[in-house]
Amino acid sequence: MRTSEVLPGITRLWFPGVDNNAYRLEGAEATLIDCGPPAKGNGPVLPPDHVRGVRTIAITHHHADHTGRLAATAAATEATVFGHAGDAGIIREGTPRPRGRSSSLFGKVLLAMGGKPVPIDAAPIHVEVGDDEELPGGLRALHTPGHTAGHTAYLWPEHGGVLFVGDAAANMFRHLGIAPINEDEPAARTSFARLAELPFTTACFGHGSPIRGSAASRFRRALERTEFLLHYQPQISLRTGQVVGAEALLRWRRGDIAVVPPGDPEGPKLVWFTGAVTSSGDFDAKTLAFEPHDQVRSGIASNICDMFVTGLKARHDAR
Ligand SMILES: [Zn+2]
Numbered sequence: 001m002r003t004s005e006v007l008p009g010i011t012r013l014w015f016p017g018v019d020n021n022a023y024r025l026e027g028a029e030a031t032l033i034d035c036g037p038p039a040k041g042n043g044p045v046l047p048p049d050h051v052r053g054v055r056t057i058a059i060t061h062h063h064a065d066h067t068g069r070l071a072a073t074a075a076a077t078e079a080t081v082f083g084h085a086g087d088a089g090i091i092r093e094g095t096p097r098p099r100g101r102s103s104s105l106f107g108k109v110l111l112a113m114g115g116k117p118v119p120i121d122a123a124p125i126h127v128e129v130g131d132d133e134e135l136p137g138g139l140r141a142l143h144t145p146g147h148t149a150g151h152t153a154y155l156w157p158e159h160g161g162v163l164f165v166g167d168a169a170a171n172m173f174r175h176l177g178i179a180p181i182n183e184d185e186p187a188a189r190t191s192f193a194r195l196a197e198l199p200f201t202t203a204c205f206g207h208g209s210p211i212r213g214s215a216a217s218r219f220r221r222a223l224e225r226t227e228f229l230l231h232y233q234p235q236i237s238l239r240t241g242q243v244v245g246a247e248a249l250l251r252w253r254r255g256d257i258a259v260v261p262p263g264d265p266e267g268p269k270l271v272w273f274t275g276a277v278t279s280s281g282d283f284d285a286k287t288l289a290f291e292p293h294d295q296v297r298s299g300i301a302s303n304i305c306d307m308f309v310t311g312l313k314a315r316h317d318a319r
Pocket of ligand 1: 061063147167
């Protein structure tokens with residue numbers, strides 16, 4: 001494990017073996033965010049300097065690389081451990097962590113390399129924290145499901161806002177986006193869009209390097225690159241009652257003010273697109289064109305939160 005200072009009072013604890021991070025904050029109370037992967041054999045918990053005086057441990061999610069040393073660290077510090085109810089049961093039982101799915105090649109490779117999930121030590125969650133609740137020390141919990149059902153990010157108001165993202169996003173290989181593996185990828189995208197709206201200047205990730213300065217605008221730019229989603233709506237034959245296909249709804253999410261319903265004359269219209277339906281059922285959009293084109297490029301369209309473009313009839317087998 002190696003350590004570095006992100007900002008005064010924020011230490012990054014980096015575990016190179018699995019390239020992930022935990023953090024120690026020196027606030028009104030010393031706080032740990034996550035505890036790193038399981039130690040090898042009966043190896044030490046986190047080094048004494050990093051657990052000394054810790055009163056609060058905030059857990060982002062149940063995955064072993066974030067909670068592997070939680071049981072030992074909680075015992076060593078007698079800190080209060082906070083986590084969301086959606087992940088608390090798995091952490092308390094120490095059962096093998098369920099693995100997510102991925103629609104990306106990188107995620108599929110990671111899943112293939114990951115091997116069989118193994119149980120890790122059962123660990124406490126003393127307080128089940130809900131969305132928008134404040135923890136001792138001033139962290140604000142943000143329920144951001146998708147990577148796991150109970151995933152929670154934490155916003156610290158110091159230094160202009162520091163967002164502890166957990167795995168609600170990753171900043172790896174110079175790419176900022178949702179994590180490559182998720183239990184519920186559409187929910188992960190919605191959570192990412194929510195985070196992009198928050199006031200913060202620094203982002204600290206479960207995986208990848210921190211972003212210092214203008215981090216929120218980096219999130220918003222990343223969102224603009226990934227704002228098109230495809231959802232399927234089954235089509236059922238009234239005669240036979242059988243599912244005969246699916247209608248593809250291309251959803252344009254901008255994550256800000258309003259929803260523009262289909263056919264709204266004020267909304268930009270998708271006039272053509274190219275792309276392909278992937279084997280996982282997602283739509284991999286290559287190009288999309290809108291009319292009037294300059295509306296989309298100007299600030300007008302930035303007031304649009306959602307646009308559903310219906311009528312893209314995909315002959316896609318019902319899954
Ligand atoms: Zn994870």
